[in-house]
Amino acid sequence: MLANEFGLEHVREILKLTNPEALNREKQKKRIGLPDLEISKGNNVILRFAPNPNGPLSIGHSRGVVINSEYAKKYSGKVILRFDDTDTKVKPPLESAYSMIEEEFEWISGVKPDLVIRASSRMEIYLEAAEEMISRGICYVCRCTASEFKALRDSKEACICRGRRVEQNILDWKMMIGGEIDEGGAVVRVKTDLELPNPALRDWPALRIQHTAHPIVGNRYKVWPLLDFQSAVEDHLQGVTHIVRGKDLMDSTRKQTLLYELLEWDYPQTLYWGRVKLLDFGGFSTSSIRKSVENGDYSGWDDPRLPTVAALRRRGFSSESLREFWIELGLSQKDISIPMQSIESKNSKIIDKSSERRSFIQGPRELHITSENGDEIDNYGSISIRRHPDYPEMGERKWDLGDGSIFISKNDYTEGLIRLKDFADVEIKGDTAKILSREKNDSLPIIHWVSSKNCIEADMIISRGNEIDNVVGMIENIDVKAGQTLQLERMGFAKVERISDSGKVSLIWLHG
RNA sequence: GCUCCUGUGGUGUAGUUCGGUCCAUCAUACCGGGUUUUCAUCCCGGCGACCCGGGUUCAAAUCCCGGCAGGAGCACCA
Numbered sequence A: 001m002l003a004n005e006f007g008l009e010h011v012r013e014i015l016k017l018t019n020p021e022a023l024n025r026e027k028q029k030k031r032i033g034l035p036d037l038e039i040s041k042g043n044n045v046i047l048r049f050a051p052n053p054n055g056p057l058s059i060g061h062s063r064g065v066v067i068n069s070e071y072a073k074k075y076s077g078k079v080i081l082r083f084d085d086t087d088t089k090v091k092p093p094l095e096s097a098y099s100m101i102e103e104e105f106e107w108i109s110g111v112k113p114d115l116v117i118r119a120s121s122r123m124e125i126y127l128e129a130a131e132e133m134i135s136r137g138i139c140y141v142c143r144c145t146a147s148e149f150k151a152l153r154d155s156k157e158a159c160i161c162r163g164r165r166v167e168q169n170i171l172d173w174k175m176m177i178g179g180e181i182d183e184g185g186a187v188v189r190v191k192t193d194l195e196l197p198n199p200a201l202r203d204w205p206a207l208r209i210q211h212t213a214h215p216i217v218g219n220r221y222k223v224w225p226l227l228d229f230q231s232a233v234e235d236h237l238q239g240v241t242h243i244v245r246g247k248d249l250m251d252s253t254r255k256q257t258l259l260y261e262l263l264e265w266d267y268p269q270t271l272y273w274g275r276v277k278l279l280d281f282g283g284f285s286t287s288s289i290r291k292s293v294e295n296g297d298y299s300g301w302d303d304p305r306l307p308t309v310a311a312l313r314r315r316g317f318s319s320e321s322l323r324e325f326w327i328e329l330g331l332s333q334k335d336i337s338i339p340m341q342s343i344e345s346k347n348s349k350i351i352d353k354s355s356e357r358r359s360f361i362q363g364p365r366e367l368h369i370t371s372e373n374g375d376e377i378d379n380y381g382s383i384s385i386r387r388h389p390d391y392p393e394m395g396e397r398k399w400d401l402g403d404g405s406i407f408i409s410k411n412d413y414t415e416g417l418i419r420l421k422d423f424a425d426v427e428i429k430g431d432t433a434k435i436l437s438r439e440k441n442d443s444l445p446i447i448h449w450v451s452s453k454n455c456i457e458a459d460m461i462i463s464r465g466n467e468i469d470n471v472v473g474m475i476e477n478i479d480v481k482a483g484q485t486l487q488l489e490r491m492g493f494a495k496v497e498r499i500s501d502s503g504k505v506s507l508i509w510l511h512g
Numbered sequence B: 001g002c003u004c005c006u007g008u009g010g011u012g013u014a015g016u017u018c019g020g021u022c023c024a025u026c027a028u029a030c031c032g033g034g035u036u037u038u039c040a041u042c043c044c045g046g047c048g049a050c051c052c053g054g055g056u057u058c059a060a061a062u063c064c065c066g067g068c069a070g071g072a073g074c075a076c077c078a
Helices: A004-005 A009-018 A060-072 A099-108 A119-135 A147-156 A166-178 A227-238 A247-263 A286-295 A309-315 A319-329 A340-354
Strands: A044-048 A079-082 A115-118 A139-142 A188-189 A205-209 A223-227 A243-246 A269-273 A276-278 A336-338 A356-358 A360-363 A364-370 A382-386 A396-400 A404-409 A417-421 A425-430 A430-438 A457-465 A467-476 A485-488 A494-499 A506-512
Touching: A009 A485, A044 A060, A044 A227, A044 A243, A060 A079, A060 A099, A060 A243, A060 A276, A060 A309, A060 A319, A079 A099, A079 A227, A099 A309, A099 A319, A115 A119, A115 A227, A119 A139, A119 A166, A119 A188, A119 A205, A119 A223, A119 A227, A139 A166, A188 A247, A205 A227, A223 A227, A227 A404, A243 A247, A247 A269, A286 A417, A309 A494, A309 A506, A336 A340, A340 A485, A340 A494, A340 A506, A360 A404, A360 A457
Parallel strands: A044 A079, A079 A115, A243 A269, A276 A336, A356 A485, A364 A430, A457 A506
Antiparallel strands: A139 A188, A188 A205, A205 A223, A360 A467, A364 A404, A382 A396, A417 A425, A425 A430, A457 A467, A485 A494, A494 A506
């Protein structure tokens, strides 16, 4: 910096002479929200989120939901939920995933998609489009094996199928769709420049034969489009203006652009995000999770050890925290590693104000309160504690102390002086806690506790890496409702999963 | 190997288009302090970065060239 050597005044003087506008420039501030899209005027913004329904959504997918739906909100545009379910073999669709994804989309984004479509129900359109492109000589049927073609492609050579006449291609095409050719026996390719520097783009495959039945539409179709073709045709039909997706799909954009050029269509504006690794989870793919779930390694897609949207939701994450998180990351193409803590920190701030406080005693130990002079009393009366320290309007919890039986956690038990939160300074000796003073006198450590008249058995599952811990204890049973997220005193957030007929409470740990 | 993308504190992120009040934004983490009858929330303060090397220029995070590093694609998956 010039200013280092000559001082700011000097810089200012030079600027005054050469570039006076720079003097008025504002100091940089952090941009808030998503970067602007380029909008061609008169066009409504149309985006899409296109998952494969081979399982419900993972945390990674939630980025696509958030970014696309937020852009739709920002520009009063539309967002389409499109199921890219044209693979019946490698990543076959899971029937239950369609409705789960649709529901998760709405939960994550806070809005319903403007349109939901399934590629598998629009097969006629794709097959017709393919046939037309074959007729026009834009595509051709290639009967080489994959490895034969790869060898030719790498040396920029045309295969013998490439030069065949259109009539022959149509005949082969009819055989393909008629089921007369086995899987792998033929493929439809888009005719590109073989000199393209990127080998992946040369005469890329558009449709292939699959004789495996599709879980939804059965075995009506023998030829299925690949992602690049299906998506290219569908984006055009739906008038998609902006595609925002992971940068692993950059080559897909290039393939599709080549096709759009041949068809003289306008390719949507495309933006990318980089790869994200969540440090607290290992390498998971939807396929691998599905395998483990079906194998019984996990209790389900919402097992708290899994990086699925279902698991986050079950634990009590707010969808708002997910939205804030992804919006803040924005559209950087950098590959990044993120600790779950950064999502948790957002979540804490959001849910803290609505989370009532309750006392949960892990590993309870019973104590008996005695009066200042060591006497047992029949009735110690009651105390009232706020449900939330900052919001008195949320009401109070009234504890009946009865004859003075309470629980504290074994972890907190120690003989000596201690403050029972919101109640009294006591001296613990054996199984008794002698009241020294109801007033808080000095800086004794404070522990939480519960009156045995106001508590009930509870257990809480906590996921730790790939393990599940089951913690048992007693929870304060004032107005505990299933589905509610609580802040457990001195512990952190947990959600009430259910309450059994006997009143026993089952909790699931959220985070600290 | 080929093709492509990306490099700003511990982790993320703004600023890079169009060089200049940028000795670099904000958050999180961490450290210290305050509020609080929770180890939560909240408030204040601190810490800490332009991948490296050249070049252009009065002036480079920003432009150019060359390295290096990380990642993705090179599927008849999405």
